[in-house]
Amino acid sequence: MNNFIFQNGTKVYFGKGCVKEYLACLTRKADTILLAYGGGSIKHNGVYDEITGILKEAGKTIVEFSGIMSNPTYAKVQEGAKLARDNHVDMILAVGGGSTMDCCKAVSLAAQYGGDIWDDFWARPGVIDFAPLPLGVVVTVAGTGSECNGGAVITHEEKKIKTGRDYPQLNPSFALMDPTYTYSVPVKQMISGGFDILSHIMETYFSEPNEDNVSDDIMEALMKSVIRNLRASIKNPEDYVARSNLMWDSTMAENRVIKMGKKCDFECHNMEHQLGAYTNCNHGCGLAVLHPVYYRHIYKAGLPKFVRFAQNVWGIAQEGKTDEELALAGIDALADFIKELGLPTTLKELGAEKSQLNEIADSCSISQGSYKTMTHEEILAIFQECYE
Known part of the structure; x- marks a missing residue:
């Protein structure tokens, strides 16, 4: 640590x-x-x-x-x-x-x-x-x-x-x-908030250090909890066990406990914040569009952690796969979960205009905690890949 x-x-x-x-x-x-x-x-x-x-x-x-x-x-x-x-x-x-x-x-x-x-x-x-x-x-x-x-x-x-x-x-x-x-929160808002919880945890998880540490162990348990309880809450919005678990997952994601000893990334949040500043889009929906594409840009720089994510969060077996294939399978599982939740998968769905993307990309701050330091040019490329 x-x-x-x-x-x-x-x-x-x-x-x-x-x-x-x-x-x-x-x-x-x-x-x-x-x-x-x-x-x-x-x-x-x-x-x-x-x-x-x-x-x-x-x-x-x-x-x-x-x-x-x-x-x-x-x-x-x-x-x-x-x-x-x-x-x-x-x-x-x-x-x-x-x-x-x-x-x-x-x-x-x-x-x-x-x-x-x-x-x-x-x-x-x-x-x-x-x-x-x-x-x-x-x-x-x-x-x-x-x-x-x-x-x-x-x-x-x-x-x-x-x-x-x-x-x-x-x-x-x-x-x-x-x-x-x-209980009375609309299902779409509950799902969006649930993905924001998952995003907060991933933004911290996908950062150094990579060696064994308590924070990463806690985060894997929290990510599995969010996935499990979000599914249960969609099935029954008044499932007290699921809703109480989601509520505490949310707190645990941002009460600083899991950030101890971690660099933290939050580049996706930086990008989504500026999308929000220009389009007033829903925060969780914006994050859902960005995360899989962003991770496909950085996974090679943080390969061991992405392999661990695939195995320990999504339960994907290594057999027959290279580390890169396993890492990509974990990102694909995340993308499939986003579709399962019914969240948007393109910036066009969020109301962004293609003509805005260059200006939005230039306005984004650059995270120093990312496995791969972004440039404004690569942020623009991510936005363009996410557009439709």
């Missing part, structure tokens, strides 16, 4: 009924709460009524911050920060999936900062030497794992840049995770 320092400041309350049991206690020090959510689905599935009922019974003043979009923008962050400041908010409660949580992390920073947080913390890494506004989250969608890290992906619409930063100070202080809250 390589050297590392591990820290996670989020306390997790997991399981059926956890919101009813713990929310009032966790918000006892706050008088005014900024209740943040997305398009309003929580008003149709009973989550909104349950949470506001608990807060009102506890005597809290609720300030609503709604309409957080699937790719949260810097303008939306500024809107939330102004609401928090104008209403002297003591705590933010983000109810939703990764977009809501990411947006609220940025709001918690912007509400307490006098400068431009994009320029000082997202355009480049910054130093947070002050206390952001306290943040708690109620998770309703499994996917990003944002509940147990300080990462926030924000889109600057004017600059056409979508980027993420991870600051430990932005970790939510608590995360309430009731798997039954995910």
Whole structure:
């Protein structure tokens, strides 16, 4: 194992009924709460009524911050920060999936900062030497794992840049995770989020070191869990065992545990973020299009790991195959799984225009953790191969 320092400041309350049991206690020090959510689905599935009922019974003043979009923008962050400041908010409660949580992390920073947080913390890494506004989250969608890290992906619409930063100070202080809250998520959204979980794990797995390490062992188990439980959840969306496993898979993928001692790649995420900045496409769908093609570009540089992926995750036997053939069989198994899930397989399906690809490729940042360092020319070639 390589050297590392591990820290996670989020306390997790997991399981059926956890919101009813713990929310009032966790918000006892706050008088005014900024209740943040997305398009309003929580008003149709009973989550909104349950949470506001608990807060009102506890005597809290609720300030609503709604309409957080699937790719949260810097303008939306500024809107939330102004609401928090104008209403002297003591705590933010983000109810939703990764977009809501990411947006609220940025709001918690912007509400307490006098400068431009994009320029000082997202355009480049910054130093947070002050206390952001306290943040708690109620998770309703499994996917990003944002509940147990300080990462926030924000889109600057004017600059056409979508980027993420991870600051430990932005970790939510608590995360309430009731798997039954995910039952009402549309199947397509559940599948997209499930693939995002798998992508997060693969982005870490396919990176150095290659020698035996605990992180890779954990990731192989997690990948098999995501595959198994996503299939079960599609068959029965209210399978509590499957939905609870997927929810914790999502957290484990991004709570920093599996990243210990790993370089991490995330080039596919870099490429998808810029596709999202230009097309506003669904994140998990964009990743599904890119991953198999990207891996066919890099597998020779990380051959031992791709062989291990084929054998230990997909159960493909070596017999009669060279290492290269086995590695490609593992990538093909991934591509077949994407088709099985009904996810898109071309950029054209995501609404990308062929004329945009050159500009999007040039805007992508280059990962230093990849087995093979990309160039903008090769990124463009990947986009072109993915187009139709």
